[in-house]
Amino acid sequence: MHSVTLNVLRDHVVHPPDHETARPISRQALHLAVMDRLRKMMTEGTLPPGAHLNERALCEQLGVSRTPLREALKMLAVERLIELLPNRGARVVTLSAADIADAFELLSGLEALAGELACERITQAEVDDIETLHCAMSACHANGNLSDYFDFNQRIHDRINAAARNPALTQMYQSVNQRLQALRFRSNLHAGKWEQAVDEHVAMLRALHARDGAALGRLLRGHLMAKCATVLAHRLAVA
Structure with missing residues (x-):
């Protein structure tokens, strides 16, 4: 996994480094x-x-x-x-402000539903797997490694969605989420917002352990809408 290391100071803006892309790709698929x-x-x-x-x-x-x-x-x-x-x-593709707001609104609803269903259907082994990913994600945050942090973060969200056991929901989630990946990544470039996202994930894990679907649904919806607000505020600031 390729890592991008960021030196993060609380309440300072973090700028993404140049991405190294010189490695040749193997011929398989x-x-x-x-x-x-x-x-x-x-x-x-x-x-x-x-x-x-x-x-x-x-x-x-x-x-x-x-x-x-x-x-x-x-x-x-x-x-x-x-x-x-x-x-x-x-x-x-460049998304308009309306596109961004609409997509985050839809994704927040999909993730909230996935969280509610996951709490009803998830196995303890799956919860343990998510906790392992959470620990790895937290270590990346502590080291200022945003690239690997984001990879672990998305794997956590994907695991929760998969635990909902609803293929139609998963298909729609993947389609909408793919369009917002860059914006979700960039919402963590400000250290204070990144810290907030980590705290929200701690609360999500607690709700998952308690199998509290209503709480996890609320947390996931709020988590996504907070990212939407961050993205739109940044867009307005640089306009």
């Missing part, structure tokens, strides 16, 4: 590996909203030919993460 790498680059801001995707540069950077790259771009377009422009290549 090549277009899927390219998709994963491009998603991570978009999430961590190496490919920001509105960025034009230069095929030649990306092929050199990722160590692949144009065929798997173009297959990956087509699939990312289906996920609405990029736009394919006739005779002009592709660019990363």
Whole structure:
């Protein structure tokens, strides 16, 4: 797992470092590996909203030919993460403020429902697994490692969703969540907001242990809407 280490001071803004992307991708399931790498680059801001995707540069950077790259771009377009422009290549999608608010509102409801159902259906082994991920995530926070923190964070949210045992809910959650990955990542770049998110995860884990679905649902909804508020406030500040 590639790590990005950030030196974090409480109540200071943390700027994302440059993302190292020189490692060649293995040839197994090549277009899927390219998709994963491009998603991570978009999430961590190496490919920001509105960025034009230069095929030649990306092929050199990722160590692949144009065929798997173009297959990956087509699939990312289906996920609405990029736009394919006739005779002009592709660019990363830019979400409007209304798009962001609508998507977070929907995702918060999906995660709240997943939390309620998970408390009814989760096994103790799954709770133990989530607690292990939480400990690893907390260690990344203590070390200022936002990249690995975010990976563990998303695995926790995915585990809660999977424990709901509702494939239709999971499918919708994955579709909406994918569009918000970069914004969720960047909502932690301010150390105070990152600290708040960690505290919220502690409360979520407590509710999960207690199998308190109503409490976990409220916490998840509030957690997502707090991120939405952070994202929109930052957008307004830099406008």
